[in-house]
Each structure stands twice: as C-alpha cells, then as structure tokens.
Amino acid sequence: MxxxxxxxxxxxxxxxxxxxxxxxxxxxxxxxxxxxxxxxxxxxxxxxxxxxxxxxxxxxxxxxxxxxxxxxxxxxxxxxxxxxxxxxxxxxxxxxxxxxxxxxxxxxxxxxxxxxxxxxxxxxxxxxxxxxxxxxxxxxxxxxxxxxxxxxxxxxxxxxxxxxxxxxxxxxxxxxxxxxxxxxxxxxxxxxxxxxxxxxxxxxxxxxxxxxxxxxxxxxxxxxxxxxxxxxxxxxxxxxxxxxxxxxxxxxxxxxxxxxxxxxxxxxxxxxxxxxxxxxxxxxxxxxxxxxxxxxxxxxxxxxxxxxxxxxxxGEAIRHQVWHEIIDATSIFHGNFGPLSHLNDLKTLEISPGSLFSGKDWKPFASILLASLTELRLRDDLMTRGKIWGILGADGISQLIIYINFWKDPDIRQNLLKNVEDGHFPSSPRKVLTMKRDQAGVYGNSLEASPYAVWDLARRGKTHEVEDIKYLGPFQGVWKTSVQA
CATH class of the missing domain: 3.40.50.720 (NAD(P)-binding Rossmann-like Domain)
Incomplete structure (x- = not known):
C-alpha cells in the first residue's frame, strides 16, 4: 500500500x-x-x-x-x-x-x-x-x-x-x-x-x-x-x-x-x-x-x-552507539567527572549517585566500584569506553554488575576466545564484579575467580583497550565520595 x-x-x-x-x-x-x-x-x-x-x-x-x-x-x-x-x-x-x-x-x-x-x-x-x-x-x-x-x-x-x-x-x-x-x-x-x-x-x-x-x-x-x-x-x-x-x-x-x-x-x-x-x-x-x-x-x-x-x-550496534551518545550528551549516568570515556585519565573519581536513592543505599556500591577501577586508573595505556550496569529493584539498587570486553586486534581477540574455549574465563562480556543486596539489607561483593585472569592480562599489558563498561541507573545527585588515584 x-x-x-x-x-x-x-x-x-x-x-x-x-x-x-x-x-x-x-x-x-x-x-x-x-x-x-x-x-x-x-x-x-x-x-x-x-x-x-x-x-x-x-x-x-x-x-x-x-x-x-x-x-x-x-x-x-x-x-x-x-x-x-x-x-x-x-x-x-x-x-x-x-x-x-x-x-x-x-x-x-x-x-x-x-x-x-x-x-x-x-x-x-x-x-x-x-x-x-x-x-x-x-x-x-x-x-x-x-x-x-x-x-x-x-x-x-x-x-x-x-x-x-x-x-x-x-x-x-x-x-x-x-x-x-x-x-x-x-x-x-x-x-x-x-x-x-x-x-x-x-x-x-x-x-x-x-x-x-x-x-x-x-x-x-x-x-x-x-x-x-x-x-x-x-x-x-x-x-x-x-x-x-x-x-x-x-x-x-x-x-x-x-x-x-x-x-x-x-x-x-x-x-x-x-x-x-x-x-x-x-x-x-x-x-x-x-x-x-x-x-x-x-x-x-x-x-x-x-x-x-x-x-x-x-540494529543493535546502532542502538548501542545512539544510547552511548545520548548518555554522554545528557550526563544521565555521571555526576561531576564527565562521560565515562577515559577513566584512566582521571586523577580523582567522584561517584555522586544519590539523585533517586539515599546515600546509605549507595555508599557500599561506591566503595566497591572505586576499588574495582583501581587498576584501570593506574594504567596509562588502558583505554576505556562504555557503561556500568546498575540493576534497579523496586526498592532501589539491588545489584551492580561491571562488564568489560577486552579487544584490541584480531590476534588478541583470537587468543582471548581460545582462552574462553579452554575454560579460563567466561565468554565476552566478562563479569568483572557482582554485588548484591540480600534480603536482610546486608551488602556483599564477590569478584569471581575467572575475572582475575582477565585483570592479570591487563596488568601484564597483553591488551590495551577496554570496551563496553555498561551501566544503567542515574549516577548523579546529592551524595559524593572521592578517591585520589
């Protein structure tokens, strides 16, 4: 018609x-x-x-x-x-x-x-x-x-x-x-x-x-x-x-x-x-x-x-590109430190997420998030772009997951995929950190065994690019914490 x-x-x-x-x-x-x-x-x-x-x-x-x-x-x-x-x-x-x-x-x-x-x-x-x-x-x-x-x-x-x-x-x-x-x-x-x-x-x-x-x-x-x-x-x-x-x-x-x-x-x-x-x-x-x-x-x-x-x-590739640009244009998910595009360049990382949730809900997440990014901040040649996913529950944040893909060139990609086949760590994207809130309201975090191999690859300089740190949820607002690199 x-x-x-x-x-x-x-x-x-x-x-x-x-x-x-x-x-x-x-x-x-x-x-x-x-x-x-x-x-x-x-x-x-x-x-x-x-x-x-x-x-x-x-x-x-x-x-x-x-x-x-x-x-x-x-x-x-x-x-x-x-x-x-x-x-x-x-x-x-x-x-x-x-x-x-x-x-x-x-x-x-x-x-x-x-x-x-x-x-x-x-x-x-x-x-x-x-x-x-x-x-x-x-x-x-x-x-x-x-x-x-x-x-x-x-x-x-x-x-x-x-x-x-x-x-x-x-x-x-x-x-x-x-x-x-x-x-x-x-x-x-x-x-x-x-x-x-x-x-x-x-x-x-x-x-x-x-x-x-x-x-x-x-x-x-x-x-x-x-x-x-x-x-x-x-x-x-x-x-x-x-x-x-x-x-x-x-x-x-x-x-x-x-x-x-x-x-x-x-x-x-x-x-x-x-x-x-x-x-x-x-x-x-x-x-x-x-x-x-x-x-x-x-x-x-x-x-x-x-x-x-x-x-x-x-379509998915375009959607990720569009969403990433919307995030950067509107500062939806970040507070005072700008787009999450070059975390390794930061001297001070501020997480200020209390806009929709109270400070007490966010404080444990901030400390763990900052700790998980330490090695990224110390690597001059480690480039980052992407997002962090915060999983929103009916009563606030219930889970925070950081995913990182390590890709540089076809050779490294092939080696990484081979390691996946050998069972050294999960297929991309790799879960680097998971934090959950239990029913009693106690916060705990776990760095799974497999991501340690991924971090070790980064430390030894076998890869230089980090892509798609994915995130959901407004990282902005009234409560702040700062850590000097």
Whole structure:
C-alpha cells in the first residue's frame, strides 16, 4: 500500500475509543497544553483517572488547560466498567525539554512526593522549519524529541518501578514514548560515527527529515530503556513501549508560518489527517497494555512489527552507539567527572549517585566500584569506553554488575576466545564484579575467580583497550565520595 493510500486508510479507520476505567490511577503527560497531549489528558480524565501530572513550560497556559480538562471531564464519561470515579486532580509541574536541569527538577519533584505513579506518556515534541540550538548545544528537534525525552524516561523509570510492587490489581506501570511511523524513513548511518553530531549541523538542515530522524533515534532510546527494565530482577516491572497516534491534526507544524506552507498544509491535513482526538485514543489505550507490548510499537490498536533497521546485529550496534551518545550528551549516568570515556585519565573519581536513592543505599556500591577501577586508573595505556550496569529493584539498587570486553586486534581477540574455549574465563562480556543486596539489607561483593585472569592480562599489558563498561541507573545527585588515584 502506498504512503498516501495508507494515510487515507488510517484516516477512515481510526483506532477504537478506549472505555476501560482508569479509576485510581496517576498518569504523567508531557506536552499536554495543546493538541494530542491535551486530548489524551481529557480522555484520561473522562475515564476516571484519579490524578494527572502535566508537564508544562508556561504556567499561565497550564492553568487554562487545567480548567479545560476539568470542564470537559464532567461532560462525558466513556467508562464501560462499574468502577466509581471521583473528580480528577490536575497538577501542573514545570517542564522544559530544552533544558536538562528542568527535566531533572521535574523528575525530582515527582520522586520527592513519594506517591505511586502508574503511567507516563512522554508526548512533548516539536517539528521545526528553521535550525535552532538549545543552550546545551543541540539542535532543537534533537534536544526535545530525543535527548530531553530520553533523559526524562531514564529518570522516571525507577520511579515507576519503585511503586510497581504496591499494586494489588496486577497492572504493570507503563512508560510510553510517543513515536511516529516516519521513523522507518530515517537513514541514521553506520555504527562508529557520531550519529547525533551528524544531525546537529546547521548546514543542509531539513526540518521534515530531522523530525523523522528524531523519531528513529527515540525508538532506539525506547528499546534501550526497555532493555534496562528487562535486566531488572530478570523481569519486566515496567512496560516500556512506543505509541503512534498516526498522521493527525496537531500543533507540530506551528513553526511553519508562511502563507503557502499554511495553505498547502491545511489542504493536505484536511484530506489525509485524522482528528486530534482520534490520534489521542492510541496514546491512552497504550497505557492499558501489558507485558506483550514491552519494547513494542503500538499503532491503530495493533502492535506492529518493528522495522528491520532496529533489529539484528546491525540494529543493535546502532542502538548501542545512539544510547552511548545520548548518555554522554545528557550526563544521565555521571555526576561531576564527565562521560565515562577515559577513566584512566582521571586523577580523582567522584561517584555522586544519590539523585533517586539515599546515600546509605549507595555508599557500599561506591566503595566497591572505586576499588574495582583501581587498576584501570593506574594504567596509562588502558583505554576505556562504555557503561556500568546498575540493576534497579523496586526498592532501589539491588545489584551492580561491571562488564568489560577486552579487544584490541584480531590476534588478541583470537587468543582471548581460545582462552574462553579452554575454560579460563567466561565468554565476552566478562563479569568483572557482582554485588548484591540480600534480603536482610546486608551488602556483599564477590569478584569471581575467572575475572582475575582477565585483570592479570591487563596488568601484564597483553591488551590495551577496554570496551563496553555498561551501566544503567542515574549516577548523579546529592551524595559524593572521592578517591585520589
């Protein structure tokens, strides 16, 4: 089916209007001051949601939106169940995705309330005509649609996860990133090149192409977030997925102000676009999905197959590259010492992770992490890049694992693989350190016997490159420790 025929089909075959009660739930919605976000908020209110937390940039506009939601929620209820519903509470929290600090403050405010959050709909997005840079140095579309959204997703994931154990109805919390089928049109390039930098240039900027690129990048981010949750306790505590409203009338084109562009846009939208309310149905129905939607793409009441660009070894390589760049761009996982790209160059390593967890939970991890990195800091020729994985449990950190791959050239790689076959140490990636928290709350660590051989290889200079120190969880915040190398 051609693109235009598909648009016509979607226009005349809108998704079903959800009727399942949302009574008792708290839902976060970003970009709710207008368009899809506003319609989704209204629909949630009409379905009996207990509380809406709206991320808004402009407080005065937010107050108008709040009144609109409260008024329209009273007019009509689309609830098929007999559950009682009360009046919706609408709270406005400041959020500007063009500012990383604003994103962090938003998440901190949600966290500090210490109340359950059942779903987050990350809807805020832009489609711009002119190139514009944020104060962090990123083009506006990348900043809002990709970096700000990914940062918010990372910070909200443990908040959603922490409260999942409190549920009595078995419903899993949902982290929903609003996407678009246009991601299939994007060409991101190959692994190894700096993908974000490639699309951050003013020269040759095309707003429509950039929007598609941003949706491809945020799909990779969504899948990385889904993997983060999957690794937690071996299960899926939070359903992480993407939902597409389809091609519908919205305010995304508000930056296109020329007369010709407005006339052509109006005509095209009149013929092919769904109503905004119809698109919002998918955003709301997505929060009712279960584990089957984890890592998936929801469109018109169906979980569509992911594009091949996201799958296989090539897709995974691009995803790791994109996620690594997002981490470095947003400082998601590190505090005052910058990206974890050259740990051996550090004179002082600071771990400041208390943003989402208390200092007492983090102190044992910091001391063990610092000890495990001692030899890396002392080797001038040992290069590092990658991540550390912290496994988030419902009550905070439950396990920290450091993985390191040792690769330099084909000969060393072959020797390492031979050692693996001989049983000297596990296949790549090698588990260097594992630390777990037992049920009594006592922390303990174990360096497995096999990694000692790996460390010995590094000490004797048989390999000079360390790749993929992988990590999950926000290493930032209020508690700090420093160790002088």
């Amino acid at each position: 051609s693109g235009l025929l598909r648009l016509l089909h979607d226009k005349w075959s809108p998704p079903r209007d959800p009727t399942t009660s949302l009574a008792g739930l708290t839902i976060i919605i970003t970009g709710a001051n207008t368009g899809l976000g506003l319609e989704a908020a209204i629909k949630c209110a009409q379905l009996g949601v207990a509380r809406l937390i709206l991320g808004v940039r402009d407080a005065s506009k937010g107050e108008k939106v709040k009144k609109t939601i409260e008024q329209r929620a009273k007019r009509r209820r689309r609830i098929s169940t007999a559950e009682p519903t009360g009046e919706v509470v609408v709270d406005l929290f400041h959020l500007d995705l063009m500012d990383f600090e604003s994103v962090k403050h938003f998440a901190e405010k949600v966290r500090d309330e210490d109340r359950r959050v059942d779903a987050a709909i990350l809807n805020a997005g832009v489609s711009v005509k002119e190139w514009k840079r944020s104060k962090h140095g990123w083009e506006e579309t990348l900043q809002v649609n990709v970096l700000g959204t990914a940062l918010l997703g990372v910070l909200l994931l443990p908040i959603l996860k922490r409260r999942s154990a409190e549920r009595e109805d078995g419903r899993q919390p949902v982290l929903e990133i609003v996407g678009s089928s246009l991601y299939r049109r994007a060409q991101l390039g190959g692994p190894g090149e700096m993908i974000l930098e490639r699309f951050n240039k003013k020269e040759g900027f095309n707003g429509r192409k950039q929007y598609a690129v941003s949706k491809a990048l945020v799909m990779h981010a969504m899948m990385s977030l889904a993997a983060m949750d999957t690794y937690t306790n071996g299960g899926k505590d939070v359903v992480v997925m993407s939902a597409s409203p389809g091609f519908c009338k919205s305010d995304l084109r508000r930056h296109y102000t020329g007369l010709a562009a407005r006339l052509l846009g109006w005509l095209f939208y009149a013929i092919f676009a769904r109503e905004t309310e119809e698109g919002a149905r998918s955003l709301v129905s997505a929060v009712l999905l279960g584990e089957e939607a984890h890592g998936g793409f929801w469109h018109s009441d169906k979980l569509l197959e992911l594009d091949p660009m996201l799958l296989g070894e090539a």
